[in-house]
Amino acid sequence: MSAVPLDPELLALLLPEWEAAAERLADAAEEREERRALDVLRGLASGAGIESLQSALQGFDPLPEPFDARSVAAALAAHARAVVAAGHDLPFDAPPPGHAPIRTLVVDDSAMMRRLVRESLAADPAFAVVAEAADGREALARIAEEEPGLILLDIEMPVLDGLGVLREWALRGTGAVVVVSSAAVPGGEVAMEARRLGASAVVGKPSGAFSPDLGERQGEAIRRAARRAAGLPVEGA
Numbered sequence: 001m002s003a004v005p006l007d008p009e010l011l012a013l014l015l016p017e018w019e020a021a022a023e024r025l026a027d028a029a030e031e032r033e034e035r036r037a038l039d040v041l042r043g044l045a046s047g048a049g050i051e052s053l054q055s056a057l058q059g060f061d062p063l064p065e066p067f068d069a070r071s072v073a074a075a076l077a078a079h080a081r082a083v084v085a086a087g088h089d090l091p092f093d094a095p096p097p098g099h100a101p102i103r104t105l106v107v108d109d110s111a112m113m114r115r116l117v118r119e120s121l122a123a124d125p126a127f128a129v130v131a132e133a134a135d136g137r138e139a140l141a142r143i144a145e146e147e148p149g150l151i152l153l154d155i156e157m158p159v160l161d162g163l164g165v166l167r168e169w170a171l172r173g174t175g176a177v178v179v180v181s182s183a184a185v186p187g188g189e190v191a192m193e194a195r196r197l198g199a200s201a202v203v204g205k206p207s208g209a210f211s212p213d214l215g216e217r218q219g220e221a222i223r224r225a226a227r228r229a230a231g232l233p234v235e236g237a
Contacts, residue, residue: 006049011084014048018080026073034069041076052089053079056233068200068229071176075231101128102230105146107139107165108132108154108180113205117152117180120219126232136160140168147174150230152222153199155181155190163190166197176200176229180222200229 021044025037038060045053053076060072083090104127108114114132121127131146133139137159143151151169155162162179169177179202184191191202203225205218227234 005088006083008087010048011087014044015080015084018044019077022073022077022080025076026070028069031063034063034067037073050080050083050089052083052091059233064228064234068176068231071200071229071231073231101126102149103128103130103146103175104150104152104226105130105139105142105148105175106132106152107134107136107142107157107162108152109134109157110154113154117222120222121152121226123219124223124227126230127226136162136165139165140173143169143173149175150226151175151177152180152226153177155179155183155194163193163197166194166199170198178203178222178225178229180205180218201225 018041021037021040025034025041028034028037038057042054042057045057056076056079060067079090104121106114106117106121106129108117111134114134118129118132121129127150130148131142133142135157139151139153140160142148151173153162153165162181162184166177177199179191179194179199181190181202182205184194184202184204186202186204194202203218203221224234
């Protein structure tokens, strides 16, 4: 990534228009509106010569599935502000300098599975696991305390299951949710209900809570889903 200074006057003019377009993306109610807002952002990024934003926006043409417009808009706005503050372009494959990694909560009743999910995320510096929970009630407490930007959530748990957590989270939770569960088969009834309640994505995990191959077999899928949910670019998307 080039550290050649960008035109400060151009950057100052860019930022209000960029943030307005990002806000339109976040508030878009239909795919047509999302595409229109993304087209405006592409034009602004090209006009300002900010390669990182141009590259990031290429990942949304065509729109990936799932597409969390609000999270993407927040990430794009934050990166634009970081570039303007730095005066030169910055990499967009991890949080910009001065921005902490995305605070992540891992929720699963299996300690082994929590460890495997945590190790899968450790391969991506954009995320930092700040808390874990072994059941739904504990998860809600950690959400209130930590205000995570991302939650990786199991479905089948004691005390309160993942769908129960999603119902509460939809009312007052923070961040985005990726369901990681063998109970939520993509396209199945549980997965559809999780998406209806606001989950950004549903990723399967090996059947059996202590399967050791999560890191190799599903780790990449978890990382890709996490980046999409957080509004970060995904290689090859």
